[in-house]
Amino acid sequence: MREVVVLGVGMTKFGRSEHSMKEMFSMAALEALEESGLESKDLQALFIGNVLGGFEEGQMNIAPFLADEIGMRHGAPATRYEGACASATVAIRHAALMVGSGVYDLVMAGGAERTTIMGTPLATKTFAMGSHSEYERFTGITFPGIFAMVAHQYCAKYGIALADLKMSMARTAVKNHHNGTLNPLAHFKKEITVETVLNGPMIADPLQLFDCCPFSDGAAAIVLADAAKFKNKVRTPVYVAGTGQGSAGSTYRQKDLTRMAAREAAVRQAYDQAGIGPSDVDVCELHDCFTIAEVVALEMLGFAEFGQGPAAVDRGDTSLTGRIPINPSGGLKAKGHPIGATGAAQAYEIVKQLRGECGERQVNGAKIGLVDTLGGDFSTVCSLVLRRD
């Protein structure tokens, strides 16, 4: 594989937006192109993450329209990737693989989503379409519900009291909200306390409102290129050192929801390809769609022993100045979760961290970063290892 370099990244503010998906993506894409010192007509292909465009704006086949919107030449292929919340990371991975294998020299990947125009009932209905449509959907299961079942199963498996686990979960929300206050593009920029979390309305026992990320609108984009030809174009080259992706069946096929085979396979591939292990990672953006999701992810990504995720949180390992800073951007919890754009925004944050451009939320001296994005009932998970020299 050829070495793949990041030439530029761009991102909109996350939250509720009056912009259409095409407008949001254009803003992110043109920012990424400007950083790259390139024009859209130079791009050879576009890889887009988008999940619910058909329900949101009644827009199918969005990739070619986005390519045209940003001025790519007609004839260059544009493709939508859909892997639920992991869509953009899957798109980036495939873009990197295509550049690495020599099919293209210069491409753009990213994602766009406009969830808030659906309203909460339609949004929860369409989100729930990520569950098995024959054998789970009609139970009324929701994504908060699936992760709520993770939390309960975690307590039973490790013999941990629910109140103790909920305290670690609440601390995770507090930490991510704090990080969000330091990110100008975050959906929420408000400090919260453990009491805020524990006094919130119940969404799916034991998950309360502040255990859950919001629905957001937003877009993010990344320009990837063959390093041999293009790395001199950027001051601080960041490389895609490894990628991985895994799949698994629906919830009932996975059985032990505290271990996610797709994630463990994806991150192992990415680590192996990069020639690193978890102890080499300086900063990580992981998929904290719910607080319990961050706690168990720490274990599966190798940042804590199995059963020790809550202890790692309680020790402060995951704070900005901790042993392994997690979600300096504020994560999905505070930065927001525009489903099909989320993975691209995680990659944006890691690229900015590795370049040292994150201001107050900068993780000092970060050289290797991990992106972990989980789709649906963890049946799609995708990982990226990024590094600088």
Place this chain on the structure above:
Amino acid sequence: MRQYPLTFNEFKQGLQDGKLLGLRCLDCGTVVVPPGAVCTSCGSSKFERDSFARKGTIRTFTVIRVGPEGFQPPYVVAMVELRDGPYIVGNLVGIEPEKASLDLIGKSVSVGARIVPPESPEGGVEGMAFAFELE
């Protein structure tokens, strides 16, 4: 053309007749419920059809307080390990959602199902949801 070993519609009809239909792998003995195209353990597609025990044990659960459009919370969703090995997700019925606690994990249940009519006369399919009751 290959035959699908046990279709969704056949499985659903079985539930309506009070039976939990499924597949037993002829190569390794694994039970596949609900049915699939191949054995979940060894990948074989050599199956015999059988009817399996409508009994299981709760492995995890939640109480849904904010549901998708068309559902009336609160209601309990649980994941159950069937006596013959497979896991299924369904609704725990006949219990006050407010009484659901971690004590439910490990409790024995019987397995039935609720048939869900199509969303509209013009489209959609008849669906099903497993329904569990504490023994």
